[in-house]
Amino acid sequence: MAVRRARIWLLPEGDLYRDTFVWAHQWPSSWAAKSYALLSKWGVDDWPLFAASGRGLESYRKYARSVLEQAKFGMWYQRARGHLQVPDYLSFQSSPSQLLKAAKAVGLPWETRIRTKSFCRLRAGMLTLSGVDGRPSVAKLQSCIFCGRAVRTPMTHVVATCPHWGQHRELVLGVLPLASTGVVDQYMLTRLLFVCPPSAPGFIELLQWFSKIDSACQDYWAARGFFS
Numbered sequence: 001m002a003v004r005r006a007r008i009w010l011l012p013e014g015d016l017y018r019d020t021f022v023w024a025h026q027w028p029s030s031w032a033a034k035s036y037a038l039l040s041k042w043g044v045d046d047w048p049l050f051a052a053s054g055r056g057l058e059s060y061r062k063y064a065r066s067v068l069e070q071a072k073f074g075m076w077y078q079r080a081r082g083h084l085q086v087p088d089y090l091s092f093q094s095s096p097s098q099l100l101k102a103a104k105a106v107g108l109p110w111e112t113r114i115r116t117k118s119f120c121r122l123r124a125g126m127l128t129l130s131g132v133d134g135r136p137s138v139a140k141l142q143s144c145i146f147c148g149r150a151v152r153t154p155m156t157h158v159v160a161t162c163p164h165w166g167q168h169r170e171l172v173l174g175v176l177p178l179a180s181t182g183v184v185d186q187y188m189l190t191r192l193l194f195v196c197p198p199s200a201p202g203f204i205e206l207l208q209w210f211s212k213i214d215s216a217c218q219d220y221w222a223a224r225g226f227f228s
């Protein structure tokens, strides 16, 4: 939308379309006025102000995108900060999850939307990610079914530190806009990934990874005659 406005601004003065656009700003219900109000709300400079710095349209596209990502990321980060541990998604949701609706709204392909099931299963703690001697267990200290390490919080381990999923994790973290946050804590990282909005770049890669965890987990237990 910001770029669309910029393109209209770039039409030569006297162009009918441009003139109508400029003139329409005085009518609050016009697209011109509404889109301008949104830009102001999000803190994005309109094209004439940005162009005064001498930079071009491609720079403007990148600038608008980074401002919006930061604005959105602020909310995302606040949600993750609201907890110390990963919330128990199976029990504590203040309202039904908007995840499926949001995934549909941003136009994610169907095969990606199906994978939100794995995302929900994983964060709800429905996957048995650890055991003792290849069997499900209630022991406090168990072994990760993927790397065999002793773990107390298997979900956080698998998402944030398990070496078996290192490549997938790196791929996702390379795309998600988390670099500026200095996330070092494994619990914080897990919480951030679990509230990742479907509109975030990297969400598709995140779902691919989580659906692989889901399948690998099911295969592991099925091969041992459990949960099938």
Ligand SMILES: [Zn+2]
Pocket: 144, 145, 146, 147, 148, 149, 157, 158, 161, 162, 163, 164
């Ligand atoms: Zn592991």
